[in-house]
Amino acid sequence: MMNKKAILSTVISTALLLTACGTVKAPTKKGEPEPEKITASFGKEDYLNLSGPTNDLGMNLVPKAKPDDNGNVFVSPVSLLMALSMLQNGAEGQTKEEIIKAMQATGMDAESINRANASLLNHIQHSADDLTLQTANSIWVNDQYTLQDKFKKITHDYYLAEAEAIDSSNPKSADRMNEWVQKATNNKIGEIVQSPLDDSLVLFLLNAVYFKASWTYPFDESLTKNDEFQLTDGSVTEVPFMQLNEELPYLETEQFQAVSLPYGEQGNMKMDIYVPKEGHSIDGVLSSWTAENRENWNDSFEGRPGSVRLPKFQLDYEVLLNDVLQELGMEKAFSDDAELGTLVEEEKERLVVSKVLQKTYLSVDEKGTEAAGVTSIAIDTTSAPAGEPFEFNADKPFFLTIRDQKADILLFAGKISNPASNN
Numbered sequence: 001m002m003n004k005k006a007i008l009s010t011v012i013s014t015a016l017l018l019t020a021c022g023t024v025k026a027p028t029k030k031g032e033p034e035p036e037k038i039t040a041s042f043g044k045e046d047y048l049n050l051s052g053p054t055n056d057l058g059m060n061l062v063p064k065a066k067p068d069d070n071g072n073v074f075v076s077p078v079s080l081l082m083a084l085s086m087l088q089n090g091a092e093g094q095t096k097e098e099i100i101k102a103m104q105a106t107g108m109d110a111e112s113i114n115r116a117n118a119s120l121l122n123h124i125q126h127s128a129d130d131l132t133l134q135t136a137n138s139i140w141v142n143d144q145y146t147l148q149d150k151f152k153k154i155t156h157d158y159y160l161a162e163a164e165a166i167d168s169s170n171p172k173s174a175d176r177m178n179e180w181v182q183k184a185t186n187n188k189i190g191e192i193v194q195s196p197l198d199d200s201l202v203l204f205l206l207n208a209v210y211f212k213a214s215w216t217y218p219f220d221e222s223l224t225k226n227d228e229f230q231l232t233d234g235s236v237t238e239v240p241f242m243q244l245n246e247e248l249p250y251l252e253t254e255q256f257q258a259v260s261l262p263y264g265e266q267g268n269m270k271m272d273i274y275v276p277k278e279g280h281s282i283d284g285v286l287s288s289w290t291a292e293n294r295e296n297w298n299d300s301f302e303g304r305p306g307s308v309r310l311p312k313f314q315l316d317y318e319v320l321l322n323d324v325l326q327e328l329g330m331e332k333a334f335s336d337d338a339e340l341g342t343l344v345e346e347e348k349e350r351l352v353v354s355k356v357l358q359k360t361y362l363s364v365d366e367k368g369t370e371a372a373g374v375t376s377i378a379i380d381t382t383s384a385p386a387g388e389p390f391e392f393n394a395d396k397p398f399f400l401t402i403r404d405q406k407a408d409i410l411l412f413a414g415k416i417s418n419p420a421s422n423n
Contacts, residue, residue, distance in 0.1 A: 055410045128265070143168075247306075
């Protein structure tokens with residue numbers, strides 16, 4: 001036990017970057033044939049170059065994304081970044097620069113972005129055996145259009161993106177896309193597009209991320225009891241609370257308490273939960289979630305014995321990200337001046353990004369966590385030493401992240417204002 005905890009509380013150092021020819025493959029279920037293996041040239045740990053962008057993107061998405069009717073936000077920064085990474089290969093000029101800016105990847109060129117994503121796919125597919133982490137990409141093209149060879153090759157070689165032709169007038173085309181989403185998310189997200197498809201549709205870029213892992217230290221189901229959760233407006237709602245007594249990475253500041261709950265035997269994947277102290281709000285904590293503070297917070301967790309009370313909950317979330325991305329500087333892609341001329345062969349009409357939609361799913365129970373996210377981009381024509389025991393009680397709106405500690409990649413992030421909303 002002590003050896004495991006020592007590992008969990010140690011910052012994992014990064015190895016020297018090595019240039020390699022790595023093999024990445026799409027996720028498969030047991031009993032299914034192995035997919036075609038795609039080989040792309042990338043640095044073995046190029047994925048570390050996406051650490052800053054995914055975290056910065058998450059820091060922008062959670063406060064800016066529109067909450068659902070219960071005040072909840074749950075997004076997948078890595079899913080959005082990978083979808084935008086594919087898109088920038090079909091853009092030119094200022095449009096491409098703005099996409100990269102919105103990705104928080106200013107300073108990276110197209111090649112380094114592609115290599116980093118291929119490296120990340122490789123890293124994900126070699127994640128620990130005691131958890132499931134998968135991602136998949138696909139491109140769905142109106143059969144009246146033809147993908148340019150260069151764009152098709154890049155997205156295939158670096159992103160393992162399947163390219164499929166669809167008849168936009170056929171209602172079954174939406175069904176095919178939704179079936180792909182269901183398979184890629186283990187049926188946790190059932191629909192990303194609706195029939196009938198728009199007549200002006202040229203193509204869809206889709207990314208799906210699926211995560212399922214058991215806690216390193218499971219909660220005892222016999223200790224789960226209903227109790228009151230404080231809502232933002234001062235009222236309360238009743239939800240089931242799980243309880244855990246364990247030595248865990250813990251952090252306390254004047255503004256909040258935080259605990260880090262590891263997954264699996266290795267503990268590289270973690271859920272970090274931040275609960276504001278009396279007199280502070282969840283939005284205040286989020287406003288302090290800067291790049292500098294995030295790094296300081298991650299480095300400041302120390303193993304301490306204590307007790308954790310956490311709601312058992314499930315939620316589904318959907319958000320249109322057009323406005324958020326434009327606020328982050330990606331403006332031309334949504335306008336009649338969009339420079340997306342390297343996507344398809346046809347040059348009859350100018351192309352435009354019409355919709356960037358993300359759907360996510362999150363389930364937290366005594367055994368562990370299951371989360372999924374799908375990002376859809378629609379392209380249309382236009383006209384230290386153990387301290388005193390702590391008590392951690394997430395009985396008010398809280399903020400959480402799910403991160404890969406080794407890669408320092410933010411997989412999911414959210415603000416939970418009402419965990420009873422989807423029970």
